[in-house]
Amino acid sequence: MASFKSFTACLGFMLLLGVLARSDDQISFGEKIDSSWHDAHATFYGDIHGGQTMMGACGYGDLFQQGYGLQTAALSTALFNNGRTCGACYELKCVNDPQWCKKDAGTIKITATNLCPPNFGGLNAWCNPPQQHFDLSMPMFLTIAQYRAGIVPVKYRRIFCSKEGGVRFDIHGNPYWMLVLVRNVGGSGEVTHVSIKGSRTGWIQMRRNWGQNWQTGAHLVGQSLSFLVTTSDSKRIYFDSVAGADWSFGQAYDGKINF
Numbered sequence: 001m002a003s004f005k006s007f008t009a010c011l012g013f014m015l016l017l018g019v020l021a022r023s024d025d026q027i028s029f030g031e032k033i034d035s036s037w038h039d040a041h042a043t044f045y046g047d048i049h050g051g052q053t054m055m056g057a058c059g060y061g062d063l064f065q066q067g068y069g070l071q072t073a074a075l076s077t078a079l080f081n082n083g084r085t086c087g088a089c090y091e092l093k094c095v096n097d098p099q100w101c102k103k104d105a106g107t108i109k110i111t112a113t114n115l116c117p118p119n120f121g122g123l124n125a126w127c128n129p130p131q132q133h134f135d136l137s138m139p140m141f142l143t144i145a146q147y148r149a150g151i152v153p154v155k156y157r158r159i160f161c162s163k164e165g166g167v168r169f170d171i172h173g174n175p176y177w178m179l180v181l182v183r184n185v186g187g188s189g190e191v192t193h194v195s196i197k198g199s200r201t202g203w204i205q206m207r208r209n210w211g212q213n214w215q216t217g218a219h220l221v222g223q224s225l226s227f228l229v230t231t232s233d234s235k236r237i238y239f240d241s242v243a244g245a246d247w248s249f250g251q252a253y254d255g256k257i258n259f
Contacts, residue, residue, distance in 0.1 A: 032233055033188055037155045040132035042092060044141035045074065045116075053137045056114030058086035059181050059211035063113060066183055067164065070140060074114035076126065076133035083211045084232075087189035088112045089161040092134060092154045093144065100149030108143050109159065110136065111189065126151065161189035167229065167255040169242055174249065175221045180206065180214050182229060187259030193230035198223030199245065227255065235259055 046052035050070045053063065057080070060066050079085060091109050094101035116127035116135040126133045134156065145152045163186040170181040182191050194206040194214040200223050206214040225243040230236045239255040247253065 033158045033160065035157050035159065037157045038132060040092075040134060040154050040156050041126055041151055042073075042094070042134040042136055042141060042145070042154045043126060043151045044136045044138045046138055048138050048142075050137055050139070053114065057211055058083065058113050058115075059213045060086075060113050060183055061181075066168075068111050068113055070137045071108070071110050072113040072137055073110045073140065074116040074127075074135040075112050076116050076131050076135075077118050077129045078132055079134075080112070080115045083115075083208065084192070085112050085190060086212045087161070087183070087185050087191060088232075089159050089189050090134070090156050091159045092136075092156045094152050095155050096153050097145075097149070100146045100152050102144055102146065105144045108136075108140050110134070110140055111161065132156075158188075161186050161259075163258055165254065166257050167237070167239065167259070168252055169225075169227060169239075169255060170252045171225075171243065171247065172249055173215075175219060176217065178216050178218070178220060178249075179209060180227075182212050182214060182227075185212075185229075185231065185259060187235055188231045188233040190232035191229055192232050193228075195228040196220070197226045197228070199225075199241075203228065225253075231259055 053072060055061060060068060063069060063072055075085060089109060089111050091107050093107040094105060116133060118128040119125050120128060163184045168184045172179045182194060185191055191212055195203045196206055196216060197203050198220040204216055204218050206216045209215040222245055224241045224245045225247060226241055227239040237257060237259060242255050243253045
């Protein structure tokens with residue numbers, strides 16, 4: 001009887017995961033990272049210390065505090081995909097421009113943390129659809145190209161993200177509305193689905209607010225919190241009791257494990 005109950009509980013949990021997955025039209029099961037090389041261009045923004053690259057449209061805030069540093073880029077509209085690509089990692093190399101590409105520079109690896117907004121009314125429309133473009137931090141650009149180049153042709157490909165420590169959950173909001181930033185995500189880096197569970201609730205599907213900020217209107221104050229996170233390569237991790245019942249808004253919590 002005990003084994004039958006265990007089997008039933010396991011089956012129920014698997015069915016729950018299936019319901020959670022099917023209820024979100026942003027999930028793409030079976031989708032894998034395309035690791036082939038593609039053509040694009042790259043520029044830079046900010047200064048040598050990363051000025052103007054902080055904050056950004058993905059919601060990560062201070063990129064040094066969050067562990068992303070200067071190995072970052074703002075993506076053109078076509079690559080940004082309304083924020084769904086936030087957290088994805090790329091490898092780039094400067095190509096086909098011997099005047100401005102640094103010889104034997106090799107490649108750089110960056111994380112998508114911002115949007116390079118389109119410019120429909122003038123020059124420098126590099127980030128307009130359907131352009132594939134990376135606006136790098138200055139240190140990243142200078143690793144592969146000369147400063148005076150301004151813009152260079154590049155080859156890029158998606159790579160798996162390697163992050164130190166566990167996935168982090170930054171909780172903001174108030175008792176009636178919660179906003180959770182999911183960051184430091186390894187693997188594909190792209191979070192496509194987040195569900196939250198209080199110690200006195202079932203699973204609650206969260207909705208993307210912007211970038212990698214996910215929201216719910218559920219009242220969860222005074223309950224320990226668990227998360228179920230899915231990335232674009234169909235991998236899913238259950239983060240059990242990430243925040244204890246005494247959690248508070250404005251704090252970050254370590255999921256301990258990563259993709």
